Amino acid sequence: MKIMQVEKTLVSTNRIQEMGNRPLLVVKEKSGGRSVAVDAIGCIPGDWVICVGSSAAREAAGAKDFPSDLTIIGIIDRWEEA
Amino acid sequence: MKIMQVEKTLVSTNRIQEMGNRPLLVVKEKSGGRSVAVDAIGCIPGDWVICVGSSAAREAAGAKDFPSDLTIIGIIDRWEEA
Amino acid sequence: MKIMQVEKTLVSTNRIQEMGNRPLLVVKEKSGGRSVAVDAIGCIPGDWVICVGSSAAREAAGAKDFPSDLTIIGIIDRWEEA
Amino acid sequence: MKIMQVEKTLVSTNRIQEMGNRPLLVVKEKSGGRSVAVDAIGCIPGDWVICVGSSAAREAAGAKDFPSDLTIIGIIDRWEEA
Amino acid sequence: MKIMQVEKTLVSTNRIQEMGNRPLLVVKEKSGGRSVAVDAIGCIPGDWVICVGSSAAREAAGAKDFPSDLTIIGIIDRWEEA
Numbered sequence: 104m105k106i107m108q109v110e111k112t113l114v115s116t117n118r119i120q121e122m123g124n125r126p127l128l129v130v131k132e133k134s135g136g137r138s139v140a141v142d143a144i145g146c147i148p149g150d151w152v153i154c155v156g157s158s159a160a161r162e163a164a165g166a167k168d169f170p171s172d173l174t175i176i177g178i179i180d181r182w183e184e185a
Numbered sequence: 186m187k188i189m190q191v192e193k194t195l196v197s198t199n200r201i202q203e204m205g206n207r208p209l210l211v212v213k214e215k216s217g218g219r220s221v222a223v224d225a226i227g228c229i230p231g232d233w234v235i236c237v238g239s240s241a242a243r244e245a246a247g248a249k250d251f252p253s254d255l256t257i258i259g260i261i262d263r264w265e266e267a
Numbered sequence: 268m269k270i271m272q273v274e275k276t277l278v279s280t281n282r283i284q285e286m287g288n289r290p291l292l293v294v295k296e297k298s299g300g301r302s303v304a305v306d307a308i309g310c311i312p313g314d315w316v317i318c319v320g321s322s323a324a325r326e327a328a329g330a331k332d333f334p335s336d337l338t339i340i341g342i343i344d345r346w347e348e349a
Numbered sequence: 350m351k352i353m354q355v356e357k358t359l360v361s362t363n364r365i366q367e368m369g370n371r372p373l374l375v376v377k378e379k380s381g382g383r384s385v386a387v388d389a390i391g392c393i394p395g396d397w398v399i400c401v402g403s404s405a406a407r408e409a410a411g412a413k414d415f416p417s418d419l420t421i422i423g424i425i426d427r428w429e430e431a
Numbered sequence: 432m433k434i435m436q437v438e439k440t441l442v443s444t445n446r447i448q449e450m451g452n453r454p455l456l457v458v459k460e461k462s463g464g465r466s467v468a469v470d471a472i473g474c475i476p477g478d479w480v481i482c483v484g485s486s487a488a489r490e491a492a493g494a495k496d497f498p499s500d501l502t503i504i505g506i507i508d509r510w511e512e513a
Contacts, residue, residue: 277481277507278507278508278509279481279505279506279507279508280506280508281472281505281506281508282472282481282504282505282506283471283472283491283504283505285490285491285504286504286505291432291481291505293434301434301461302432302433302434303432303433303434303481304432320485321485321486322485322486322487324485324487325486325487332490333487334483334487334488334490334491334502334504335432335483335487336432336483336484336485336487336488337432
């Protein structure tokens, strides 16, 4: 899993039906690279979170056929970026 | 998921049967790297889109056995490249 | 999917039985990195091709249990490397 | 699989239910990049370990639906970083 | 698939049961990056080999639930590193 920081919400009105209206968040790696993650927890900008990728991201997002390759599965209690 | 920008259509006449005649698009990452994505939405060049990879790309493209590892699943309403 | 160029055939006599005698090709990314792909189309050196990875590479190679993580699924009609 | 070194425990109280209370560890690659792994062995900080990713990380973590994309599956008897 | 060179055997006595006592090898990419692969062929240090990753690595290692994300599936007859 990756350690990432939530930056902001991403608005995408025109999306495939399978995504429903699940919230999408822009997350940032320490190196600065941005990705989009499905939020399975309820995070706010600034939170340091654990993101799961690969096929595990689908079920973690709520269903085996959910189209996610990156899902936030936990908020880190305390993270000091070294 | 990755944030990418649609560049242009990719023509590939000689392809495996399982792809049908689904449109293929060249998409570009901020870093400049190009990939090919299956379009499940209906995009035009210039659009900023959300691309899903891994095994989720298959079903997002329409069927569990569709040979895709990168599928466009949403258009971003507004994206300003920072 | 990735855009790659076919370089040459790769000979591997000693291989696991599940691969059968499917042709293997050395393919090259623009950045110069080389990989090995299963050819599901019939390419020749110099062709610019579309390669699918992840779990989709297995079925694209002909069967769900085919041991491939990179399969050539289409030849690009015309590609000018920018 | 990747060769990584265990750095420390990661505390995440607010996590999805599917994770149970499985211990999570921060692991570090030689290059310095940090990831989070599920511990299926029982490691301590400083251990050099073998981490499996991709879909294999799920079952290695104990169940097919466990949300992991990186699981520690073995401790290396002796590793001298070259 | 990736082209890698076998470096040496990796000893890991404390491992999860699902791995059995399958031999593990340290393999090296041209760029110098090291990984660990399950040997499904029978290689010796110095061999140039074809490694399959992703979900295909599991079945190539012998069983659908084998915890591998990198499996050696063939020895290259002749490889001259360019």
